[in-house]
Amino acid sequence: MDFGLSEEQQLIQDMVKDFAASEVAPIAAEIDRDHRFPAELLPQMAKLNLMGVPFPEEFGGAGADNVSYVIVLEELARACASTSVIVSAHTSLCTWPIFAFGTQEQKEKYVTGLASGEMLGAFALTEPGAGTDAAAGKATAVLDGDEYILNGSKIFITNGGFADVYIVTAMTDQSAGTRGISAFIVDKDAPGFTVGEREHKMGIKASSTTPLYFSDCRIPKSALLGQEGKGFKIAMQTLDGGRIGVAAQALGIAQGALDAAVAYAKERVQFGKPIATLQAIQWMIADMATEIEAARLLVYRAAWNKDNGLPYTKEAAMAKLFAAEVSTRVAGKAIQIHGGYGFTESYSVERAYRDAKITELYEGTSEVQRLVIAGATLR
Numbered sequence: 001m002d003f004g005l006s007e008e009q010q011l012i013q014d015m016v017k018d019f020a021a022s023e024v025a026p027i028a029a030e031i032d033r034d035h036r037f038p039a040e041l042l043p044q045m046a047k048l049n050l051m052g053v054p055f056p057e058e059f060g061g062a063g064a065d066n067v068s069y070v071i072v073l074e075e076l077a078r079a080c081a082s083t084s085v086i087v088s089a090h091t092s093l094c095t096w097p098i099f100a101f102g103t104q105e106q107k108e109k110y111v112t113g114l115a116s117g118e119m120l121g122a123f124a125l126t127e128p129g130a131g132t133d134a135a136a137g138k139a140t141a142v143l144d145g146d147e148y149i150l151n152g153s154k155i156f157i158t159n160g161g162f163a164d165v166y167i168v169t170a171m172t173d174q175s176a177g178t179r180g181i182s183a184f185i186v187d188k189d190a191p192g193f194t195v196g197e198r199e200h201k202m203g204i205k206a207s208s209t210t211p212l213y214f215s216d217c218r219i220p221k222s223a224l225l226g227q228e229g230k231g232f233k234i235a236m237q238t239l240d241g242g243r244i245g246v247a248a249q250a251l252g253i254a255q256g257a258l259d260a261a262v263a264y265a266k267e268r269v270q271f272g273k274p275i276a277t278l279q280a281i282q283w284m285i286a287d288m289a290t291e292i293e294a295a296r297l298l299v300y301r302a303a304w305n306k307d308n309g310l311p312y313t314k315e316a317a318m319a320k321l322f323a324a325e326v327s328t329r330v331a332g333k334a335i336q337i338h339g340g341y342g343f344t345e346s347y348s349v350e351r352a353y354r355d356a357k358i359t360e361l362y363e364g365t366s367e368v369q370r371l372v373i374a375g376a377t378l379r
């Protein structure tokens, strides 16, 4: 057993830390306040190979492993959770399923464009009536000659309006339950496809979250991803990987909140000495650091399983469940340590607290993770 990072993982961590500190952290508060999608970061991240970390170089990726990928998401989230989710939705939820299930032509066209950062990706499963019950989607896809006609709508789509490519699930056989759902690769300019208004969210405000509308939207037959009827399984397998990414995001938010709390506790003087000397503060710091370390072990282990061809459905769910709940707790304690100042927008812990909450909700609520874990444990 080896708990150390490889030389390559260490190099990637150093590189992304530098990038996050110099380019992301300085704008994080501003883009959150203004709900501004940080489009200027995308070419910079593409240049550093951060838009396709776990894909082979021949497809435009960095050729690194999934442990490196979670390190990237963690370090980005430590500075800015919005930036982290832009990268994780793009990588885990759009590029990965095309890489895993696409034809050679689809991979050459899309994985290469996405992993190199020339294109941005998104994933559209959720519908107004199909959130946790992902199989209840009503969007349809009907084959008409050599085209599919898509009808229906999707909601809460990360990178909506900024993505060039969307993975979209729709029913191709309404009588077959989850086996009647198929997945498609939809280009942003497909006729009949429109993007709705951005949501006004509690956190991750710089990331774009929109509905999508399909009205007799025609896409070529070749846009089918995998086989007809395999879309639900593709979505579930995609989410297994996506959940490791969200867990890494939660971990980074928590680490960023701890960093801020430690710095503040050392400089804030009350009763004539820094509050870091007070046991009440030290106990909170100790609990935060311990929980973060436990979360990190789960997150890295889930990514390591994926790298080593081992099952990771349960491990991803455990990592996401634990890291997300740790993130919210740690961010809450970071505010507690800051006292009233932590409740103001002048300190980053306020943003961390709002950003942490989403990690308990998207890519499966904590209750869904418990369902998955219980199912695997009781089987």
Ligand code: CAA
Residues within 6 Å of the ligand: 089, 093, 123, 125, 126, 131, 132, 133, 134, 135, 156, 157, 158, 178, 179, 232, 233, 236, 237, 239, 240, 313, 361, 362, 363, 364, 365, 368, 371, 372
């Ligand atoms: N891997 C492979 N196959 C899987 C699977 C997995 N992890 N999970 C389920 N399946 C398969 C099952 O084996 C079954 O296959 P068969 O037909 O061959 O038997 C089929 O899928 C149906 O499985 P279930 O009966 O378990 O499905 P269900 O309808 O009971 O759903 C659920 C289970 C876990 C609740 C699922 O609906 C779920 O994960 N819900 C949460 C959805 C979710 O995470 N949404 C996030 C949206 S994306 C988002 O948030 C992104 C963003 O923008 C950042």
